[in-house]
Amino acid sequence: MEWLNSLSKAIEYIENHLEQEISFDEAARIASCSTYYFQRIFSYVAGISLAEYIRRRRMTQAAFELQRTDKKVLEIASKYGYASPTSFNRAFQSVHGISPVAAKQKGAVLNAYPPIRFSVKVSGGSAMSYHIIEKPAFHIVGIRMNLVDDMEENQKNVPLFWEQALNDRRFSELCELNNAAPNGILGISVYENPENIFYYIATSSTNKAPDGICEYEIPASTWVVFENDGYFKENVQSVFRRLYTEWLPFSGYEYAGLPDIEVYPIQNKTVQSGHSEVWIAIRKGE
Known part of the structure; x- marks a missing residue:
């Protein structure tokens, strides 16, 4: 099960650096494999790419902050590594379907993506020949x-x-x-x-x-x-x-x-x- 622990530690590193630069090389080192294989394995197991996972997690946290604080959109964009409002707006809309400004309104419907937890899948269904x-x-x-x-x-x-x-x-x-x-x-x-x-x-x-x-x-x-x-x-x-x-x-x-x-x-x-x-x-x- 060591590979499972290694993947979980790599996810922990990503979660701890959502507000900073995330090094794919460092995540791969923690997972004990090359950067290429880490991304490949992650996409197979998680069902989405590593880049998309990080985008979803950052935009989930950004949405929480937009709704519960008085911070400006530009301030939150910068916090999560976006140099321009345009790129932040594009990333936010790709995850939530609405703009960051609209997300501040009461009753706005948003999508929350919790951190991934790797575990052994228990299934009694189809056989693997x-x-x-x-x-x-x-x-x-x-x-x-x-x-x-x-x-x-x-x-x-x-x-x-x-x-x-x-x-x-x-x-x-x-x-x-x-x-x-x-x-x-x-x-x-x-x-x-x-x-x-x-x-x-x-x-x-x-x-x-x-x-x-x-x-x-x-x-x-x-x-x-x-x-x-x-x-x-x-x-x-x-x-x-x-x-x-x-x-x-x-x-x-x-x-x-x-x-x-x-x-x-x-x-x-x-x-x-x-x-x-x-x-x-x-x-x-x-």
């Missing part, structure tokens, strides 16, 4: 796009990248290059360092990458493979959420922080519905 495998390092070839620290931006751009890839002549090449497991077309998030974060649409292959195609070596690891018949009934974010709140706490394993892999079946050089998988690298817990 999985198996665990040991796999040596393997070679992938594919096309890639740059990811950024902003998870909201990535969540908008990755689907667009898939759209473009399916109409790219190189996609057919990738289908032909697949000659090793995991079989199919892969969606892979790769973190090398803060300046080099990529999302690959790729395939596992023993062949060298042809011109215009990138390649990468996936390290040897233990993998938990979650399975579905047909496209995922739950999206990848939901699989990760269940991994952290339902599977990991009781499994004796920890997240290994290696590339995460989505596996989609191919037929006639196109992605098909069928048996799909998510591969997540794990290691034995301490």
